[in-house]
Amino acid sequence: MKIIAVRTKLYQWQGPVKTSDTIFATPLSPLHFQNDSQAAFRFFSWLVVEIETDEGHIGLGNAGLCPDVTKKIIDSKLTSLLIGENPLNTEYLFEKMYRSTVAYGRKGAVIAAISAVDIALWDIKGLAFGQPVFMLLGGRTKPAIETYYSRLYTRNLDDLQAEAAHYKADGFTGMKLRCGYPLTDGLEGLKKNVEMVRVVRETVGDDVNIMLEAYMGFNLPYAKQLLKALAPYNLRWAEELLLPDEIHNFAKLRQYTDIPLSGGEHEYTRYGFHDLLQTGALDIFQFDINRVGGFTEAQKICNMALTHGVEVIPHGGQMHNLHMVMSSFACPMAEYFPQTEIEVGNEMFWYIFDGEAIAENGKLQLDDTKPGMGLTLKTEGLEHFTILD
Numbered sequence: 001m002k003i004i005a006v007r008t009k010l011y012q013w014q015g016p017v018k019t020s021d022t023i024f025a026t027p028l029s030p031l032h033f034q035n036d037s038q039a040a041f042r043f044f045s046w047l048v049v050e051i052e053t054d055e056g057h058i059g060l061g062n063a064g065l066c067p068d069v070t071k072k073i074i075d076s077k078l079t080s081l082l083i084g085e086n087p088l089n090t091e092y093l094f095e096k097m098y099r100s101t102v103a104y105g106r107k108g109a110v111i112a113a114i115s116a117v118d119i120a121l122w123d124i125k126g127l128a129f130g131q132p133v134f135m136l137l138g139g140r141t142k143p144a145i146e147t148y149y150s151r152l153y154t155r156n157l158d159d160l161q162a163e164a165a166h167y168k169a170d171g172f173t174g175m176k177l178r179c180g181y182p183l184t185d186g187l188e189g190l191k192k193n194v195e196m197v198r199v200v201r202e203t204v205g206d207d208v209n210i211m212l213e214a215y216m217g218f219n220l221p222y223a224k225q226l227l228k229a230l231a232p233y234n235l236r237w238a239e240e241l242l243l244p245d246e247i248h249n250f251a252k253l254r255q256y257t258d259i260p261l262s263g264g265e266h267e268y269t270r271y272g273f274h275d276l277l278q279t280g281a282l283d284i285f286q287f288d289i290n291r292v293g294g295f296t297e298a299q300k301i302c303n304m305a306l307t308h309g310v311e312v313i314p315h316g317g318q319m320h321n322l323h324m325v326m327s328s329f330a331c332p333m334a335e336y337f338p339q340t341e342i343e344v345g346n347e348m349f350w351y352i353f354d355g356e357a358i359a360e361n362g363k364l365q366l367d368d369t370k371p372g373m374g375l376t377l378k379t380e381g382l383e384h385f386t387i388l389d
């Protein structure tokens, strides 16, 4: 079997965008003079890659991170490495792409581009063998996938309460809210962040897991103060409190608190996660398969994490992450971004692909009989997109 074509498509959303009081901490929010510290982290386009073989299989991969740049990297750097190769040689092809780009790659957009290709190659493998990707990765490790509801963007306490109550009633046994108040709001903002957690805890009671997302927005002193104040609320984890490069500070923070620390949503490859394990920086890894290096790299990280007692709960739902969660003992649950109006960009995949798993009673199921990733590109309802080849 040979790869005969690699096609990239940039889906750009031109339709309405919901504007609400969606405010949460970001890496820019500690800086003064920011009118909109979230602007750099909203994204309204998505990269899709199709890889075609001489036997007629078409594998589908995707990248949400920096999609215009990942498209360019695939087109100008990766495609020529792939044409004529056997797509089933996923281990070899990852190394070929990683080593060919290592001088300027290693983390970020280049690894996201390699990840999109790797997902498409595993899709081909599944289609070729007539098996779902999770069966090729290690098979079924759980009867269904437990999910946690990931939204609660508002900092209006009444709305927060109503949303939390609604999703508890829907059967979700975990939910994640965002820190609505940035570092620059000081102690007053810190108290309001704690107040948000208190309101959610009082709304859902003790039998629902609550997670708090900081999206890289704080520093070590603030994180210490915040975690101390959050002690009564029994958080399942506190997420990305610091910049991803502050591995040493995560390790310090972990010694300081009993609240489990999660991160790795913006870390890359087995090398990045090896460093996190060596320093004992985190309790939970949250890579996304479409950033970390695809299935090929994620599988290695899951195995390393398992031996260190670190859980892997991937970022962002989507089928690629769900296949990994189903097949690995390292993964106890998955994140679930519900299908909503377009708001920050995370929800865009619902508008591009058919076949994404929908949670029922807080759980997801994968089809044992559907080969590959189980996804196709939507052919209808695309009027709000421009699609660049």
Ligand SMILES: [Mg+2]
Pocket (backbone or CB within 6 Å): 213, 215, 239, 240, 265, 315
């Ligand atoms: Mg996150």
